[in-house]
Amino acid sequence: MLPDDNTVKILADQVLDVSSTDHPHYNPYGNNDFSIQHTLKNLKIKISKISTIEMEFDLIGVDASFANALRRIMISEIPTMAIEKVYMLNNTVNEDPTDQNTIVFKLDATCQYRKGVSASEPDPNKKYINSSIFSNQLVWDPKGDQAQRFTGPTLIAPVHGDILITKLRPGQEIQCELHCQKGIGRDHSKFSPVATASYRLLPKITILQDIIGDDAYKFQNCFPPGTPKAKVLNPRKDTVSREVLRHKEFKDKVKLERVRDHFIFNIESTGAISPPEILHMSIEILASKCQNLKQSISSLLE
């Protein structure tokens, strides 16, 4: 059966009308000619929340495949730098890194007794110097003209300085060179710029019959606070727990749906790249992929 409107139906035991049909934005009742202009006209992006590491925006008027493509690219195809090779003091080097493809950090730490602390001190942080090695002890060692190239507000450094690398005790030391290389999340998740990037569809709650009396309070309790109040206030806040469908008294009184082309997108950055930039880069990558495809097709047609 073809979906007659633009929503995904949330039932008690299943989800219906999950897909739009064969090609993007197929509408059985409307104009089925796909036009990029039309799509672009309908496309809206509303940023609702933004911080240095997180961003929520609404992507409205596109097909799931488009939103999903962005999500997938964010997770696995935006390149970042991550530590790839660690050279302990006397290890041999296999491949010559250049200042064009590598950033070098150095770690050099020795653990010592802190003077004037009693031997029975139980806390190793007080008893020793450098008993715990954290990521902020990694020192950037600029190679070539890197020092000139990478100036600016943010110096090259690990995003988080409080990551425990190892623990040492007096007599132990660690000395190594850590080489960062560019890579993408598909090779290893450490290169992924996002902790996760995901989206959900905008919930739509329709109250078909009036709910009054104690039922109204009960109805309210079936949703997260602020979602309904005998009438729908803010469907965005609904977590789709479907609790309302469990209760007999609300049968046929409420309809749960989700808008199929309204994506509430959430990007959680790892901190290396800011969320809007991630979005921007992902769109660019998608565009370049399209270009690639276009070229391939045209070369095929020749």
Add this chain to the structure above:
Amino acid sequence: MVSNSTHAISQQVQNDPLNRQQSLENSIDSLCLPESQKDAFEKWLTTLPPPIPKPAKPISSLKDKWELVPAFLRVKGLVKQHIDSFNYFIDVELQKIIDANEIITSKVDPNFYLKYTGIRVGMAERSDSESLAATITPHECRLRDLTYFGNIYVDIEYVRGRTIVRRRGVNIGKLPIMLRSSRCVLAGKNELEMAQMKECPLDPGGYFIVRGTEKVILVQEQLTKNRIIVETDKADQAMASVTSSTHERKSKTYLILKNKCLYLKHNSINDEIPVVLVFKAMGIVSDKEISQLVAGNDASFLDIFSPSLEEVSNLQIFTQKNALEYIGSKVKVSKWIGAEKKSIIDEALDVLAQVVLAHIPVIDGDMKPKATYIGVMARRVLHAVVNPKMIDDRDFLGNKRLELAGQLLSLLFEDLFKKFNFDLKMNVDKVLKKPNRAQEFDVYNTLLCHTDNITQGFIRAISTGNWSLKRFKMERAGVTHILSRLSYIAALGMMTRISSQFEKTRKVSGPRALQPSQWGMLCPSDTPEGELCGLVKNLSLMTHITTDDEEEPIKNLAFMLGVEDIDLFTGAELYENNTCLVFLNGLFIGVIRYPRRFINLFRSMRRMGRVSHFVSISLDEHRQAVNISSDNGRICRPLLIVKDFKVLATDDHIRQLSQGSLEFDDFLHKGIVEYLDVNEENDANIAVYPSDIDQNTTHLEIEPFTLLGAVAGLIPYPHHNQSPRNTYQSAMGKQAIGAIAYNQLERIDTLLYLMVYPQQPMVKTKTIELINYDKLPAGQNATVAVMSYSGYDIEDALVLNKASIDRGFGRCQVMRKYGFTIKKYPNGTFDRIVGPPLNSDGSIPFNYDILETDGIAGVGEKVDFGQIYLNKQVPVETKVETNATSGSKIGDQAMPEYKPNAMVYRAPEHSYIDKVLLTTTDTDYMIVKFLIRQTRRPELGDKFSSRHGQKGVCGIIVSQEDMPFTDLGICPDIIMNPHGFPSRMTVGKMIELLAGKAGTLSGQLQYGTAFGGSKVTDMSKILLDHGFNYSGKDYVTSGITGEPIQAYIFFGPIYYQKLKHMVMDKMHARARGPRTVLTRQPTEGRSRDGGLRLGEMERDCLIGYGASMLLLERLLYSSDVFNIYTCESCGYMGYKGWCQYCSSSKRMSSLKIPYAAKLLFQELQAMNILPRLILEDI
């Protein structure tokens, strides 16, 4: 008179067996009420007041009574029984053994004697004590391949010349010390001190370290000793048997029923002896007295017993002398030549007094107690004849005893000590025999020479597991096992294991079945599958195994409480209606008129602490007997005492317990908690929950979850699972990779699997906390989506998220030990380690690349296939040159020739050198140990399992963007196919997911404790409160299409274990490779790079299909094809173009046969069978 009357009856019985049956039934019927009276009885019942209703609310809620479990585990339980038993052996039993064998005399010099006056075992000590301090740590023993033992010191008193010399603290040998026992350096140490000794504070102890390996003496299950057991024999006749066990002797006495007569059977007597005859031989001659001892005044018993009386009277034996002569003629004569000749009567008396029923003491030839005992045995048999329900259940746990390390060691020590004394005596005799001695003979020096026998005896027995005791002609193999260190649970599970003496080949199901009496004592889930199923068992959490208690005070107490001594009675009075026989450890000590009152008094004395808490007393109503037991090996467990609807323990007690002002033993002393063994449990009425308490209740279960053992206790919600699933998990929990001990990185084990990021489970159980599984976990909380995905998840395969693996899910390290000794040879040469050789250009060849200048691979180096990690060389000549003249020292000065014997790394995957240890053994050999490490991430085919017996292999690894995600953006770590649920019925797993999800949302750990734990409704409520669906099913979007998935997906964390079976260790294929020397066929097995066998069934397929050429290729060309030349005229195999037999070269032809066939022909020829190869043209 008596014999006459019985004669008449037996005649009648023999004439008509049916009639006898009839009369028996009549007699039973007559006991029941007639119909008319029954109605009256029912009417009378209605007039009684209604039963007292249960109190509306239990008086004390005792919500936290589980606090008793950790308190109990601090003093007893799990491995503490091993340690208790070992301590008892050292402190008490050793002294007893010394007392029993205290004096050595000499036949040569009657003045000489050596007497042991005391014995002690010192703390564990190093044997090469010229260095450093004498104390040694277990960890050092493990690393240096030493034995962890302490010295056995004795005090002796002996004659030297004309004086008596006393010496204290003479070392007679060394005893391996059980870890954490009172003689172990770890006893009573705190965590810091443990850490300084590189020992894990969570390690259970209870095992031994012998030559560097950790050895466990498993608990052995045996049938109880010195008790009468009534069984049916092969002919389905009742019989009673008693295994008597004393320090000197072990023997089994049977009382069998044959042709309606009772006979006594014993190994030392050739024939079956009529039991009446035995009575007569024991001095009870009168038939009346005999029949009273057996049947009392009960006519029905007398009827059955009469044939036995009659038989003996037919034999015309009436006096004790006659009877003794009869028995004496059938006694097996000992073939020992040195034995002095005795008269037949003496022989019979000796056998009756000392061999038959040896556990009943015969003092000054008084056989009355023994005769009474035989009377009781006979009565039991008759009882079983009348009422088949009186046949004992061999599998009943009360008829079982568990033998622990202490008892086994004491058997071994007694044997070794006797051997030691015997050798010493022989030596002393030898010396004293010499007429003139240069110096005064001092036995002390001779004694010191023999100490090695005891030490080596212990070491041999423990390291091989062969317990051979010459005294009892006992040979037992497989008593000890290597402690499995696969995971913490594996080690702990091993310490609670019980192995049965039962043969596994026998097809009886009884011993394997779950016995109702196992409740609370043995774990119902934890048993292996397959041939050992039900024979290997595990202790429950709260069981304790008793050690011996002194009998004498108990006996005195019994007499004071009204037991009348057996000596005062004749048979007639013993079996009066209301009297009860009183047995102490199977010994008949007296009778009691009011058994209930006596038992209650006795129990209150025990609760007051006047007798040991582990003494059990119970009434056996069917046999009219009171059994008091204080022997070792009984299984018991603590229970709360209930009196008049009231649990004696109060919330106040429990609060004091959790505050630490009370300990578990205080509960015993206060008489609020007591230990019950299986027999006494039968006499108690135990409520499982406080709400079940009624007027009959005597005890309350401390916590029902303690009926599971340590290993099954890991399972969350086991009471919701199908029972075999819990058994499967109990087996798999031991294979899970995790943390092994706090000292895991200090250890150098042959094979060690460690998980890189182990987590404690989100859903734990009380047991998990009690056994510290949360501190040494073996698994990770994986977010699981129960859905179908990709088709690579059928048949229990799992889909793993690549991003999870990148971030460390399921990552593990495999450490392997490679150890070598640097040997010294008799001719003074020794192995040497040399630095790497150099190429002509001064570089080091590839396979020597990782060696440092000392010839040993550097720590941290990567080792590839074919690389050398120890460049050892051995001398060419190692034997002492026999013809070398003593004067020539040239050989010593010249460098001996060496040949290379380098150690090459031959595993398919590369590794890293983690550690190198250079040390010496106690015999001064240098040993080099390498610890080689591999870090492995999960790959296709690696095995995983949840805690519900649901194992599966990784079927596909999917990148994160292809994984489904929830509204919150959560991707699963594992996708599990829902088909795993319907047939397995592991509902516990679903509840674990729900509780785990609720726990993650609320930031708490949830409990899935058996018969309790967090409730599903509560969990659903938490889910709802956090905006999730109440059933745990989430709305999920597909990562591939980006569209919602039509079904809601059951989504949440489940604790997953990575099992030790990994593809990397199993992967194997070969095209060409080594062949065996004899048959020239490909070798077998992965370790030898062997071929893959095309077996019989595969062969059958090919034959059936008709693929003859393929068959020929597989079985001949690819295996052991061989070209032979045969002579067509004689059929012999010959040379190419020459037949030696025919001396001709005319008719030779070549053909291809398997080398194995050629070999067969030649072997047949060697045994004078000639296979001729007759060839034909086709």
